[in-house]
Amino acid sequence: MNTKSSSSGRIRLGEALQRLLPYVKPYRLGFLAAIVLLMARLALDIGFATIQQVFIDTINSTNMQSLTRITLICSLACFLIILCLMLQHYFRFTVHSRMAWDFRAKLFNASHRLPFRQLEAMHSGDLTSRNTKDAGAAMGMISSLVYDLGYNLLLCLVAFLYLASMDVWLALLALGTGPVVFLSGRFFDRRLRKLFTEIYAQEALLRGILQETLQGMKVIRSFSLENTLLGRYAAEREQLNRLQKQKTLLNALLWHSSAFINNAVMISCAVLIARSALRGETSAGEVLAFIILMGRVQWPFVHMSQTWGGVQESLGAADRVFEILDAPREGAASGDEQDSATVSAAVAAAEATALAEAAALSIQGLHYSFAGPQSREGTCLSGIHLELKYGETVAVVGPSGSGKTTLVRLCCGLYEPEAGSITVCGYGVHDHLEAARRRISYVPQNPYLFSGSIRDNLAFSDEHASDEEIREAARLAGADEFIMRMPEGYDTLIGEHGSTLSGGQRQRLAIARAFLRNAPLLLLDEATSALDNESERLVQQSLDLLMKDRTTLVIAHRLSTVREASRIIVLDHGRIVEEGTHDALIEQDGLYAELYHLQFRTSPAEELESASYAKSLTSVLPA
Numbered sequence: 012m013n014t015k016s017s018s019s020g021r022i023r024l025g026e027a028l029q030r031l032l033p034y035v036k037p038y039r040l041g042f043l044a045a046i047v048l049l050m051a052r053l054a055l056d057i058g059f060a061t062i063q064q065v066f067i068d069t070i071n072s073t074n075m076q077s078l079t080r081i082t083l084i085c086s087l088a089c090f091l092i093i094l095c096l097m098l099q100h101y102f103r104f105t106v107h108s109r110m111a112w113d114f115r116a117k118l119f120n121a122s123h124r125l126p127f128r129q130l131e132a133m134h135s136g137d138l139t140s141r142n143t144k145d146a147g148a149a150m151g152m153i154s155s156l157v158y159d160l161g162y163n164l165l166l167c168l169v170a171f172l173y174l175a176s177m178d179v180w181l182a183l184l185a186l187g188t189g190p191v192v193f194l195s196g197r198f199f200d201r202r203l204r205k206l207f208t209e210i211y212a213q214e215a216l217l218r219g220i221l222q223e224t225l226q227g228m229k230v231i232r233s234f235s236l237e238n239t240l241l242g243r244y245a246a247e248r249e250q251l252n253r254l255q256k257q258k259t260l261l262n263a264l265l266w267h268s269s270a271f272i273n274n275a276v277m278i279s280c281a282v283l284i285a286r287s288a289l290r291g292e293t294s295a296g297e298v299l300a301f302i303i304l305m306g307r308v309q310w311p312f313v314h315m316s317q318t319w320g321g322v323q324e325s326l327g328a329a330d331r332v333f334e335i336l337d338a339p340r341e342g343a344a345s346g347d348e349q350d351s352a353t354v355s356a357a358v359a360a361a362e363a364t365a366l367a368e369a370a371a372l373s374i375q376g377l378h379y380s381f382a383g384p385q386s387r388e389g390t391c392l393s394g395i396h397l398e399l400k401y402g403e404t405v406a407v408v409g410p411s412g413s414g415k416t417t418l419v420r421l422c423c424g425l426y427e428p429e430a431g432s433i434t435v436c437g438y439g440v441h442d443h444l445e446a447a448r449r450r451i452s453y454v455p456q457n458p459y460l461f462s463g464s465i466r467d468n469l470a471f472s473d474e475h476a477s478d479e480e481i482r483e484a485a486r487l488a489g490a491d492e493f494i495m496r497m498p499e500g501y502d503t504l505i506g507e508h509g510s511t512l513s514g515g516q517r518q519r520l521a522i523a524r525a526f527l528r529n530a531p532l533l534l535l536d537e538a539t540s541a542l543d544n545e546s547e548r549l550v551q552q553s554l555d556l557l558m559k560d561r562t563t564l565v566i567a568h569r570l571s572t573v574r575e576a577s578r579i580i581v582l583d584h585g586r587i588v589e590e591g592t593h594d595a596l597i598e599q600d601g602l603y604a605e606l607y608h609l610q611f612r613t614s615p616a617e618e619l620e621s622a623s624y625a626k627s628l629t630s631v632l633p634a
């Protein structure tokens with residue numbers, strides 16, 4: 012997905028309207044109220060010209076009583092116009108704001124359904140911009156077209172008819188030049204729309220830099236990178252300034268060229284009507300009414316020209332928003348909708364059969380490349396065959412970049428295999444994504460915690476879990492003790508990404524989530540982050556308990572894990588190059604033996620410690 016500019020996916024106005032108008036439905040009463048108030052304002056606007064005509068003629072007639080009456084009517088009209096404007100403003104913007112939030116909700120949903128590869132390719136700042144500012148700007152198209160453009164067209168028509176009743180030729184002159192004003196503005200349309208798309212993309216880029224900078228503040232400070240990042244921000248900001256300067260120039264040209272044509276026509280018409288007044292054919296009041304009405308015929312064209320500029324802006328934003336809404340959904344081929352409809356009975360029955368017949372995890376002929384199906388470059392995994400029987404623990408080892416993480420992500424259905432299939436407890440990840448995912452617990456190296464309470468973070472695994480179940484999961488993960496020591500216990504807020512917790516505590520919360528989920532297949536990426544010895548021991552203890560009686564595919568970084576695994580598979584350049592038990596592979600003296608000496612067996616003392624630790628664990632684990 013192009014994050015810098017999306018000029019390729021340009022949506023037409025008709026199509027955009029067709030897709031945005033349904034959002035009006037829930038708020039149609041407020042929407043209609045704003046239209047009715049607009050019509051009232053229109054009537055008052057036109058009526059005001061007549062009132063002013065009478066006002067001036069009354070001044071000339073020096074009749075004091077009539078003057079008082081017309082002054083009161085004039086004030087009342089002013090008051091009503093202001094009242095209409097206020098109420099209309101209230102309804103218009105309340106409805107717009109609600110529609111924009113509904114639209115954002117739909118976009119948020121679609122963003123969650125984007126294939127993971129697409130998400131990886133986009134900057135989160137860009138996606139945030141599309142979900143917030145761009146969505147609001149795209150929805151702004153409805154109010155611009157209905158309230159601004161629609162109102163101005165009507166005002167122009169009614170004022171023209173009124174004017175024509177006074178002088179048909181001057182009315183035609185005032186009307187005839189209007190389209191020239193409007194069409195002269197269309198000259199800028201294409202450029203404006205492209206510019207707006209570029210501005211939105213550039214703003215998204217800046218938001219991304221800001222977001223990254225704030226999140227990486229610790230690293231930035233410790234490496235003294237402030238100036239580098241500020242420089243980068245300034246360069247991108249400068250580019251945004253350049254684009255905004257171009258936009259301002261174009262808008263100035265658009266608005267003022269139309270205002271110039273408008274003024275020239277107004278002055279010519281005013282001179283003609285003034286000459287008629289000098290000849291005694293028209294009263295002073297009629298001259299004033301004529302000039303006001305002429306303004307009402309002409310000005311809408313200037314205003315429409317500006318509104319049209321705003322519509323181009325909305326279309327620029329809509330291009331970026333619809334790009335997300337129209338992107339393919341993750342697991343589009345999956346039969347989960349039907350699956351979830353019939354989930355309770357049919358799936359439970361199927362599960363019994365699946366459990367009896369299928370392997371916990373079956374990977375057949377798996378091939379995956381980051382460069383896409385047509386490319387031979389960037390092949391990440393190739394010809395992977397692997398079966399995990401229920402209760403088995405298989406360790407995956409391999410040099411950095413050999414494809415271990417990618418393999419786990421494919422099992423979770425985050426990537427779509429180019430060839431081959433993955434089945435979890437009998438459910439194909441491709442065909443039954445949700446069903447397969449419900450049978451997986453994934454414990455990553457760096458668990459992601461949400462800002463909120465500990466309880467909320469744990470309940471993500473099972474929203475129906477009771478407090479007791481949550482506590483039991485935390486107990487099993489060795490987390491209950493430190494949670495209870497916190498001021499608010501399970502209600503303690505843990506800050507953004509769990510920033511108030513230590514690495515070991517975050518790991519144990521991730522393990523507690525897995526206990527709570529209680530899925531038959533555990534995918535585990537062992538933490539390599541520098542945990543201190545005590546934390547590592549506690550985390551290891553919880554993990555061993557979690558793995559007990561579960562089928563586990565583990566990216567192993569610990570000696571104890573590889574030793575205890577029923578099988579070890581060794582990945583190299585995306586292929587399984589060795590497979591067997593620890594002892595068999597050591598004897599084979601291939602890549603595993605090499606890795607073992609380099610990666611796992613750092614010192615004989617450590618090996619000894621690890622072996623005795625493994626022994627001690629068996630005594631603490633429940634039978």
Ligand SMILES: Nc1ncnc2c1ncn2[C@@H]1O[C@H](COP(=O)(O)OP(=O)(O)OP(=O)(O)O)[C@@H](O)[C@H]1O
Pocket residue numbers: 131381391409410411412413414415416417418
């Ligand atoms: N999102 C991505 N886009 C393109 N290439 C990627 C992406 N993620 C990983 N790769 C590439 O795929 C290969 C395998 O990466 P992977 O993360 O699966 O390796 P790994 O064995 O888990 O490595 P490590 O042990 O260092 O974590 C690497 O060459 C990596 O550069």
